[in-house]
Amino acid sequence: MRFIDVIGTAIGNSFRSKLRTTLTVIAIFIGAFTLTITSAIGTGVSNYITTQVSAIGASDVLTVTKATTTASAGSGPAKYDPNKATTTAGVDSGARPGSTIAALTQKDIDVIGASKGITSVDASIRISPDYIEYGSNGKYELSISTNGALTKADLAAGAQLSSSSAENQLLVPTTYLKNLGLGTAKEAVGKSVTIGLTDYAGAKHEVTAVIVGVQNETLFGSGVGINKHLTEALSSAQSTGKPVDAKPGYASAVAHFDPASSPQQITAIKKALTDNGYAAATVADQIGSFEAVINGIIGVLNAFAVIALIAAGFGIINTLLMSVQERTREIGLMKAMGMSGGKVYALFSTEAVFIGFLGSAIGAIVAIGVGSIISSVLATTLLSGLPGLRIMQFAPSSIAVIIGVVMLIAFLAGTLPARRAARQNPIDALRYE
Amino acid sequence: MNSAVLVANEIRKSYGHGSSRFDALKGVSLRILEGESIAIVGKSGSGKSTLMHLLALLDDPDGGQILVEGSDAKTLSAREINRLRNQDFGFVFQQFFLTPNATVLDNVVLPLKIAGVGPKERNARGMAALEQLELADKAKSKAINLSGGQKQRVVIARALVNNPKVIFADEPTGNLDTATGAVVEDILFALNKEKGITLIIVTHDIELAARCDRRFFIRDGVEETTTNVEGVTS
Numbered sequence: 258m259r260f261i262d263v264i265g266t267a268i269g270n271s272f273r274s275k276l277r278t279t280l281t282v283i284a285i286f287i288g289a290f291t292l293t294i295t296s297a298i299g300t301g302v303s304n305y306i307t308t309q310v311s312a313i314g315a316s317d318v319l320t321v322t323k324a325t326t327t328a329s330a331g332s333g334p335a336k337y338d339p340n341k342a343t344t345t346a347g348v349d350s351g352a353r354p355g356s357t358i359a360a361l362t363q364k365d366i367d368v369i370g371a372s373k374g375i376t377s378v379d380a381s382i383r384i385s386p387d388y389i390e391y392g393s394n395g396k397y398e399l400s401i402s403t404n405g406a407l408t409k410a411d412l413a414a415g416a417q418l419s420s421s422s423a424e425n426q427l428l429v430p431t432t433y434l435k436n437l438g439l440g441t442a443k444e445a446v447g448k449s450v451t452i453g454l455t456d457y458a459g460a461k462h463e464v465t466a467v468i469v470g471v472q473n474e475t476l477f478g479s480g481v482g483i484n485k486h487l488t489e490a491l492s493s494a495q496s497t498g499k500p501v502d503a504k505p506g507y508a509s510a511v512a513h514f515d516p517a518s519s520p521q522q523i524t525a526i527k528k529a530l531t532d533n534g535y536a537a538a539t540v541a542d543q544i545g546s547f548e549a550v551i552n553g554i555i556g557v558l559n560a561f562a563v564i565a566l567i568a569a570g571f572g573i574i575n576t577l578l579m580s581v582q583e584r585t586r587e588i589g590l591m592k593a594m595g596m597s598g599g600k601v602y603a604l605f606s607t608e609a610v611f612i613g614f615l616g617s618a619i620g621a622i623v624a625i626g627v628g629s630i631i632s633s634v635l636a637t638t639l640l641s642g643l644p645g646l647r648i649m650q651f652a653p654s655s656i657a658v659i660i661g662v663v664m665l666i667a668f669l670a671g672t673l674p675a676r677r678a679a680r681q682n683p684i685d686a687l688r689y690e
Numbered sequence: 691m692n693s694a695v696l697v698a699n700e701i702r703k704s705y706g707h708g709s710s711r712f713d714a715l716k717g718v719s720l721r722i723l724e725g726e727s728i729a730i731v732g733k734s735g736s737g738k739s740t741l742m743h744l745l746a747l748l749d750d751p752d753g754g755q756i757l758v759e760g761s762d763a764k765t766l767s768a769r770e771i772n773r774l775r776n777q778d779f780g781f782v783f784q785q786f787f788l789t790p791n792a793t794v795l796d797n798v799v800l801p802l803k804i805a806g807v808g809p810k811e812r813n814a815r816g817m818a819a820l821e822q823l824e825l826a827d828k829a830k831s832k833a834i835n836l837s838g839g840q841k842q843r844v845v846i847a848r849a850l851v852n853n854p855k856v857i858f859a860d861e862p863t864g865n866l867d868t869a870t871g872a873v874v875e876d877i878l879f880a881l882n883k884e885k886g887i888t889l890i891i892v893t894h895d896i897e898l899a900a901r902c903d904r905r906f907f908i909r910d911g912v913e914e915t916t917t918n919v920e921g922v923t924s
Contacts, residue, residue: 259803
């Protein structure tokens with residue numbers, strides 16, 4: 258029997274018992290549909306994160322903090338160290354509000370700078386401005402993105418911040434445009450805004466800065482990015498009247514290393530810092546933990562889909578066993594007419610694979626259709642706060658893999674019935690004496 | 691004298707083990723010559739169907755020897771036996787064994803499909819076989835919608851489609867009324883006479899057996915040499 262005839266006959270046979278085939282196909286459909294949707298969410302989210310990371314782009318940057326020597330529960334508070342600078346934890350610092358976290362002193366900054374592999378280090382200065390104002394459109398609260406200077410923003414219009422410029426530059430998120438009365442993203446570029454802040458002594462200061470770019474809102478904070486020059490300007494205004502003996506403390510420092518470093522070298526650099534009592538993480542590390550959580554959730558969903566497919570596999574076994582039973586005589590006849598056991602086996606496993614293909618292909622197509630609709634609806638409603646995020650993305654390769662895996666499961670499920678058919682004795686079918 | 695297509699030498703076959711052991715054939719010898727028609731006649735349980743199955747190489751004998759055109763069947767590979775059954779043998783069964791929901795033509799070309807013949811040639815040869823049996827107009831009908839006589843003619847067309855040397859017919863008229871049975875018999879004997887196809891008919895029908903060149907009587911697994919015709923019908 259020719260290969261093409263085996264396929265044709267197998268397909269024909271699978272349609273002979275339509276209801277039974279349909280039910281089995283539905284079982285596979287459910288598994289394949291779920292798997293396609295979950296893998297699309299995985300692709301969508303990880304693509305989004307990848308673009309976010311590449312938008313941040315600072316692959317040569319480590320965020321360094323003081324490693325907290327957490328006192329184990331029950332041992333009571335750690336002994337006070339007067340030389341240890343502390344900063345009061347804000348709500349956004351990750352620590353419990355009001356608790357003290359270990360801060361970096363100037364001495365720490367020097368130690369980090371001297372650490373192996375580090376080319377330069379800058380302490381992150383916390384700026385607490387009061388408001389931002391454009392023209393006379395009213396004063397609005399302003400939050401400054403801590404990593405604004407070292408990241409590459411996903412721009413809607415304008416240019417990136419320049420760290421060498423002697424101009425006060427800032428990058429506003431798209432969400433600021435309307436309230437501040439800046440018009441469209443394009444119109445906002447080049448406009449001057451006023452930032453107000455209060456110094457130590459309680460005096461008000463105003464600093465003007467130029468909007469060089471408008472950035473799309475991202476996962477990682479929706480704050481305003483400011484360049485080095487503006488940071489220094491704001492910092493010096495803020496520090497006016499600061500007591501000379503106040504110990505300066507920084508929540509974190511940004512250390513640069515050679516961008517050409519291999520992952521092994523980066524690991525070594527981080528280890529050197531860890532040994533000195535600092536915690537260092539690259540941007541990818543910080544985002545990686547996000548991705549790990551999402552991948553974990555997707556993994557669980559995939560596991561459910563696979564369980565559904567395994568159950569569907571038993572459906573295939575059942576369907577084909579009944580089919581073999583029903584077609585005993587036909588199989589016997591074909592064998593009597595010189596069909597080899599191998600071809601009978603091929604016939605039944607092809608039928609199984611075809612049922613698997615049918616279920617998975619329909620499942621994938623329907624998933625693409627439904628998923629695309631849901632994805633575009635979500636993009637304009639629930640997830641509109643995250644521009645650029647398409648929650649479901651259907652990669653042809655992963656769909657091909659899903660269909661392939663389902664067909665493989667179907668083939669494995671088909672082996673038992675196919676073997677039974679192949680071993681059938683023609684005489685049993687023909688004997689009637 | 692014609693050469694022997696099939697020779698059985700002292701073949702034995704039994705089923706089951708121990709107390710349930712049943713000896714279907716207890717040493718049967720038979721020579722089937724090329725172009726002859728032979729009836730294997732016996733009652734139910736006589737071993738006639740077992741004998742046919744062994745001659746058609748559908749089963750192996752427990753003892754004795756089967757020669758196909760002079761060569762021992764035991765020395766043939768499974769592949770050669772499959773080829774032999776596919777191309778040199780044709781089968782006609784009492785129960786027809788047609789796939790009910792497939793078309794008549796699809797049923798007829800099944801042996802060609804198994805042989806790996808291309809679809810074009812397959813259909814041409816299938817139609818030729820159906821024309822020979824005056825069923826060309828039924829080619830597209832489903833097998834289930836045919837009458838008994840038509841079904842058996844389809845089965846004969848299927849047996850013929852590969853131009854076999856031997857046709858094995860197991861109670862070919864068993865499920866047919868006398869008139870249609872006679873038509874089917876005429877077709878089989880015409881093939882035997884005109885095309886020289888060796889005809890091996892297994893039957894308990896004495897009238898059908900009488901039309902064959904030769905009769906081989908079997909009872910309880912052995913050849914019955916002294917029995918007359920009346921002895922079988924009683």
